[in-house]
Amino acid sequence: MRVVIAEDSALLREGLVLLLEDRGYEVAAAVADASSLLAAVAEHHPDVVVTDIRMPPTHTDEGLRAAAELRKEHPEIGVLVLSQYIETTYATALLAGNAGGVGYLLKDRVADAAEFAGALERVAAGGTALDPEVVTKLMRASRQTGGLGGLTPREREVLELMAEGRSNAAIAEAMVISSGAVEKHVASIFSKLRLPSSEADNRRVLAVLQYLRA
Amino acid sequence: MGSKAGLRARGAGSQSSAGGGPRRAGGVARTLLGAPFTRQAWRELLYAVAGVPLGVAGFALTVAFLGPATVLTISLLGTVLGLVLLTAGLRVARAVNATQRVLAEGLLGERLPQLPPHQPAHGVLRRIDARLRDGAGWRAVAAVIAGLPMAVAKYIAVLWWAYGVFSFTSPVWWLMFRNHPAGTHLSPVHFGGIAVETWPGTWLAAVAGAAILLVAPWLVRGIVVAELGLLRRILGPGEMAARVATLERSRSEVVNEAAALVRQIERNLHDGAQTRLATLALHLGMARDKLAAGGPDEVAAALELVEAAHAGAKEALVELRDLSSGIHPPVLDNGLGPALENLVAGSAIPVRVTAHLTERPSPAIETIAYFSAAELLANAVKHSSANVIEVAATSPPGGPFVLTVSDDGRGGADEADGSGLSGLRHRARTVDGTLTLTSPPGGPTTVSVQLPLHP
Numbered sequence: 001m002r003v004v005i006a007e008d009s010a011l012l013r014e015g016l017v018l019l020l021e022d023r024g025y026e027v028a029a030a031v032a033d034a035s036s037l038l039a040a041v042a043e044h045h046p047d048v049v050v051t052d053i054r055m056p057p058t059h060t061d062e063g064l065r066a067a068a069e070l071r072k073e074h075p076e077i078g079v080l081v082l083s084q085y086i087e088t089t090y091a092t093a094l095l096a097g098n099a100g101g102v103g104y105l106l107k108d109r110v111a112d113a114a115e116f117a118g119a120l121e122r123v124a125a126g127g128t129a130l131d132p133e134v135v136t137k138l139m140r141a142s143r144q145t146g147g148l149g150g151l152t153p154r155e156r157e158v159l160e161l162m163a164e165g166r167s168n169a170a171i172a173e174a175m176v177i178s179s180g181a182v183e184k185h186v187a188s189i190f191s192k193l194r195l196p197s198s199e200a201d202n203r204r205v206l207a208v209l210q211y212l213r214a
Numbered sequence: 215m216g217s218k219a220g221l222r223a224r225g226a227g228s229q230s231s232a233g234g235g236p237r238r239a240g241g242v243a244r245t246l247l248g249a250p251f252t253r254q255a256w257r258e259l260l261y262a263v264a265g266v267p268l269g270v271a272g273f274a275l276t277v278a279f280l281g282p283a284t285v286l287t288i289s290l291l292g293t294v295l296g297l298v299l300l301t302a303g304l305r306v307a308r309a310v311n312a313t314q315r316v317l318a319e320g321l322l323g324e325r326l327p328q329l330p331p332h333q334p335a336h337g338v339l340r341r342i343d344a345r346l347r348d349g350a351g352w353r354a355v356a357a358v359i360a361g362l363p364m365a366v367a368k369y370i371a372v373l374w375w376a377y378g379v380f381s382f383t384s385p386v387w388w389l390m391f392r393n394h395p396a397g398t399h400l401s402p403v404h405f406g407g408i409a410v411e412t413w414p415g416t417w418l419a420a421v422a423g424a425a426i427l428l429v430a431p432w433l434v435r436g437i438v439v440a441e442l443g444l445l446r447r448i449l450g451p452g453e454m455a456a457r458v459a460t461l462e463r464s465r466s467e468v469v470n471e472a473a474a475l476v477r478q479i480e481r482n483l484h485d486g487a488q489t490r491l492a493t494l495a496l497h498l499g500m501a502r503d504k505l506a507a508g509g510p511d512e513v514a515a516a517l518e519l520v521e522a523a524h525a526g527a528k529e530a531l532v533e534l535r536d537l538s539s540g541i542h543p544p545v546l547d548n549g550l551g552p553a554l555e556n557l558v559a560g561s562a563i564p565v566r567v568t569a570h571l572t573e574r575p576s577p578a579i580e581t582i583a584y585f586s587a588a589e590l591l592a593n594a595v596k597h598s599s600a601n602v603i604e605v606a607a608t609s610p611p612g613g614p615f616v617l618t619v620s621d622d623g624r625g626g627a628d629e630a631d632g633s634g635l636s637g638l639r640h641r642a643r644t645v646d647g648t649l650t651l652t653s654p655p656g657g658p659t660t661v662s663v664q665l666p667l668h669p
Binding site (some may be wrong): 008011012015018019022054084107108110111112113114148185194 | 471485489490493494495496497498526
C-alpha cells in the first residue's frame with residue numbers, strides 16, 4: 001500500500017514514516033504543507049493520504065481543505081486526517097456527502113501502531129475511521145438535538161462503534177456480546193433510521209452519515 | 215486635538231521668526247506691519263464677517279424655538295407642541311454648529327470637535343425623549359448661546375477694519391466729494407476719530423486710519439482664537455471623557471494582547487510539547503510491539519525506539535519548562551532583584567544590575583518590569599554593540615517604580631522600527647505607566663519605564 005504523508009512537524013513526520021515503513025507500507029512522499037501534498041498526490045497517486053490539519057502558511061485548516069479537494073478530485077484515494085484536537089465541525093465538513101474512504105483521528109492514536117495501521121487500511125479500502133473522541137462529541141451533540149431519539153442506549157453504542165469504522169466482529173469484541181447480538185442491533189438501527197435495504201456496507205456508511213447529521 | 219496643536223505651532227512659528235538678537239526687532243516690526251496683508255488675516259476677517267450673521271441668526275432661531283417651547287411645555291396645554299419645538303430648537307443648534315465647523319475648517323483650517331451624532335429612537339415619545347436627552351445637542355445650544363456675544367465682538371472687529379479703511383483712504387474721499395472752491399465753509403468730517411475740516415487734515419486722518427488697520431487684524435485674531443477655544447471647551451470631550459478614551463484604548467490593547475498571548479501559548483504547546491509527546495508515544499508504542507514480538511532483532515530495534523522516546527521526553531521537558539517560565543518566571547516570586555540577576559546571567563554583553571526597592575511592587579508591576587527588562591536587554595544585546603549594559607530597578611520612598619536599561623552602544627534606537635518598544639509602551643500604559651527613550655545616533659541609549667508601585 002502506497003502512502004503520502006503531510007505533517008509540518010519534522011519530528012512527527014519522521015515518526016510516521018518510521019511507523020508505516022516498519023509495518024511494510026510504502027511511503028511515497030512525506031511533505032510539510034498542503035500544496036506539496038496536492039503535488040505529491042498528483043505525482044505518486046497513492047492509495048491513501050495521511051494529513052495534519054494545521055499546517056503552514058496560516059496554521060489553521062490547510063490540511064482539511066486539501067483533504068476536501070483530494071476527496072473531490074480523487075475519490076478513490078483514502079484520506080486520513082490527523083489532528084491535535086477534535087472539532088465536530090471539521091468532522092462533519094470532512095464527511096459531508098460521503099463517509100467512505102475518510103478518517104479523522106486524534107494524533108494520540110499513533111501511539112498504538114497496530115490500531116493506527118488498521119484505521120489506515122480501512123480508509124484506504126473505502127471505509128471510515130472516526131476517532132472515538134469524535135464519535136463521543138458528535139453523540140453528545142446529537143443527544144442535545146435529539147436526532148437519534150429512537151435508538152436504545154445499546155443501539156447507540158453499536159452505532160458509535162460503527163461510526164468509528166469497526167466491523168460487526170470488532171463491535172462484538174468491544175461490547176463483549178455475541179456477533180449475532182450485534183447483527184440484531186445493526187438491523188434494528190437500519191430499520192429505525194429507515195435505511196433502504198441494499199448492500200450492507202453502504203448502509204453502514206449511510207447510518208454513520210445520518211448519525212453525523214443528526 | 216491636532217488642530218489645537220496646529221494653532222499653537224503657527225503661533226510659535228511667528229514667534230520664532232521674530233526671535234534672535236538684532237534681527238528680532240526687525241522681525242517683530244515686519245510681523246506687526248505686515249499683518250493686514252497676510253492671507254491669514256484676510257481669512258480670519260472673512261470668518262468674522264461670515265460669523266456675524268451666523269451667530270446672530272443662529273442665536274435668534276434657536277432662542278425663537280426654545281423660548282416659546284419652554285413656555286408651552288410648562289403651560290401643560292401646549293406640551294406636545296412645546297416638545298416638538300424644543301426638539302426643533304436642538305436640531306437648529308446642531309445645524310448652526312455644523313455650519314460653524316465648516317467655516318472654521320474651510321477658512322481657517324481649524325478642526326472643531328465634532329459632536330457625536332444624535333441616536334434616534336423608535337416611537338414618537340421615545341424619539342422626543344431621545345432628543346431631549348441628547349447631551350451633545352444641548353452642548354450645541356450652549357455653543358450657540360455663547361456665539362451671540364462672540365458675534366457682537368466679531369461685528370465690532372469688522373467695523374474696525376471698515377473704519378480703518380475709510381479713514382486711511384480719507385484724502386481720496388475728500389478730493390472726490392469735498393473739492394469745493396476755497397472759502398466755502400463746510401461742517402467737519404470725522405475720520406479716525408479726528409474732525410477734519412481741510413484736505414491736509416485728511417492726511418492726519420489717514421495716519422490714524424493706518425494705525426487702526428494695523429491693530430484690526432490682531433483684534434480679529436484675538437477674537438477668533440478666543441472663539442475657537444471657547445467652542446472647543448463647549449463641544450470637545452471633557453477631561454473625564456478624555457480619560458475614558460485613554461482607558462478604553464489601553465483596555466482594548468490589554469484585551470488584544472492577552473488574546474494574542476494566549477494564542478501564542480496554544481501555538482507553542484501545539485507545535486512543541488504536544489507534537490513531541492505524540493512522537494514519543496509513537497516510538498514507545500512501536501517499541502512495545504517489538505518487545506512483545508520478542509526476537510533478538512526486535513529487541514535491538516525496540517532499544518533504539520526507547521532511546522528516541524527517552525530523548526524526546528527530555529526535550530519535551532525542556533520545552534515545557536521554557537514555555538511555563540515564559541508565562542511566569544518562578545524566580546519572580548523571590549522578588550524583582552533576584553529575578554533580574556537571574557535574567558542577565560549568561561548575557562552575551564556584560565550587564566550590571568542594581569535594585570534599590572524600598573517597597574516591593576505588586577506582582578503585576580513586577581511581571582511587567584521583568585518582561586520589559588527582558589525585552590530591552592534582548593534589544594540591547596541584538597542592536598547596540600555595547601560594551602556594558604546597566605539594568606537598574608529603583609523605587610524611592612513614596613515615589614514610583616522606575617526600571618532603567620541603558621547601554622553605551624551605538625544608539626539610534628527607534629520606536630517606529632518594530633523593536634518592540636511600542637509594545638512595552640502599551641504595556642506600561644495599561645497601568646498608567648510611561649516609557650521614555652533617549653537614543654541619539656552614536657549612543658548612549660537609555661530606556662526608562664516608570665510604573666506605579668501598585669496598579
